[in-house]
Amino acid sequence: MSSTLTNSVIYRVFREFRSSHHVVLELYKRISASKNVLNSLESCCIVIHSLVSCKNYDDALFLIKELMISRGYSPLDILQVLLDTCDNSFACNAVFDALIRACTEFGASDGAYSVIKKLRVEGYFVSIHAWNNFMNHLVKVNDVCRFWLMYNEMVSYGYSENVYTFNLLVYALCKECKLLEAISVLYKMLKCGIVPNVVTFNMLVDGACRIGELDMALKLVRNITIMSWGCVIPNTITYNCLINGYCKLGSVAIGEQFLDEMIEMGLEPNIRTYATLVDGYSRNGMLEEAFRICNAMVEKGLMPNSVVYNTVIHQLYIEGDVDGAYSLLSDMIEKYISPDKFTHSILEKGLCRNGRVKEALSYHKSIAEKNLVEDAFSHNILIDYLCKSQNTLGAQQLVCSMFVRGLIPDLITYGTMIDGYCKEGNINRAFEVYDDIIKVKKNPNLVVYNSILDGLCKEVSVDVAELLVEELKETSLYDVITCNTLLNGYCISGKIDKALHLFLKMRKERISVNEVTYNILINFMCKLGLIQHAKELMCLMITQGILPDCISYTTLLTSMNKERSAEEVVELHDYMVLRGVIPDGETYRTIVDPRIKQIGFDFD
């Protein structure tokens, strides 16, 4: 049959029967089994209309996405033909909704917006659901700026918000950490007579937890029924958010109490509930407890998934237990739980942080050959470690391999390379990478500029660095790291006046100084042999409420070793410990090594 069916015949048949959706779909089902028969956009659009009319949205979305991915049609191309093939028997608005949804699921924000705009010009009233879907996508991809633009545009067209729209406002505000404003949306809803639902509250509870406002989160949960006119009770997600909040702030045991509470209330904990607790115990170094939760979930009939395995494997690497991590990975594979992109990154980073960069690279190679590398993340980890071990050549080769595998380097990839080149003293290569960023139309951010700034200070001159800072300040793009980097630049080129002037200016301005600022100055004073000044700076930082860290002390101790007595060194050490600073290996080497040399003690 397929050899005699030409595209134009199919199109004419579809057109003829387009009011009989089931005929179209049955015919479509039969001919789409043989490849390449249905390749006219017009025929596809009639099928899409029919699918949507029969409420088969999944297949409609699939077909639209296929038109965009495999055939390269733009959302506007598809819209035009959908409009051409529109018919009164079709639910046209639902088709447009589907097109916009397909765009957002495909990640085509601009495409979705162009469809909305075009429909408006054509006189169609895009449904509020489509707007909501589009705006939800914007929040999800962290384009909150555009979200508010779209919201204002929607309101200006006369749409009135429904409960989903209000929830999106709450969602966006929570993402921006504006909890109080998010809560005021809740009050606005109540005032307008729009009843909030459990999603509204869940987003508020989660938003409160993420900024550490656990009391507020708990208050929302306890008053959820009163605040919703008796319409809402907490669900599993509510409790999961709360548990996550307590776990992330270190109170895992309290988190576990909420597990008991939800069970008492008749709510079923799910795999995420347990995964959250496993993560809580893991990241607090309590692996025994984490395994106890794993057993509890198995008893409930829930099998640990890749998230649970990843969590524990990650912690094992942090604790240096490379063998333990490996045996869990084997266990995971034995149980047919596929390692995912997180597993790959955890393994590569874990091997690197335990000094096994070679193994990490060969693991990476093996998964890359199987096409299992999905994003830039795992590349970025390895590129970072290669740069840190002065192997920018290897790092550059990894960047090239990304292109070969069809992966697009992101701003972190570029930023890591720029910093690697700067640290190596190769500022020219750093600039070349910077030009690449501009070429691929990405926006360099402050991290990138700060790397370059440091490179300029060390390899070119602090005067040129100064010019860059002036430019950044004009666009209000600078932070404490920018200032610290410049301050360090002044110090290493001996510009004492400028350094002090900047330090005073930093203290006066909104950008606050931090422990790094003081460490730079302490280091500078020590280099000049002004140990008393350095000590005074340390006292100053304490009175300013900034705690010295082990770097402050090690810097001071290193200089004192040269000129001061052992008593003074020990005195400073005790002073540090009493203030809660944990000395690191470097601190002890600084204190102990010279004394061993002094007394001629030989461990060998």
Next chain:
DNA sequence: CTAGGGTTAG
């Protein structure tokens, strides 16, 4: 429409 794991660059 909401919740869990990799936080990679200064």
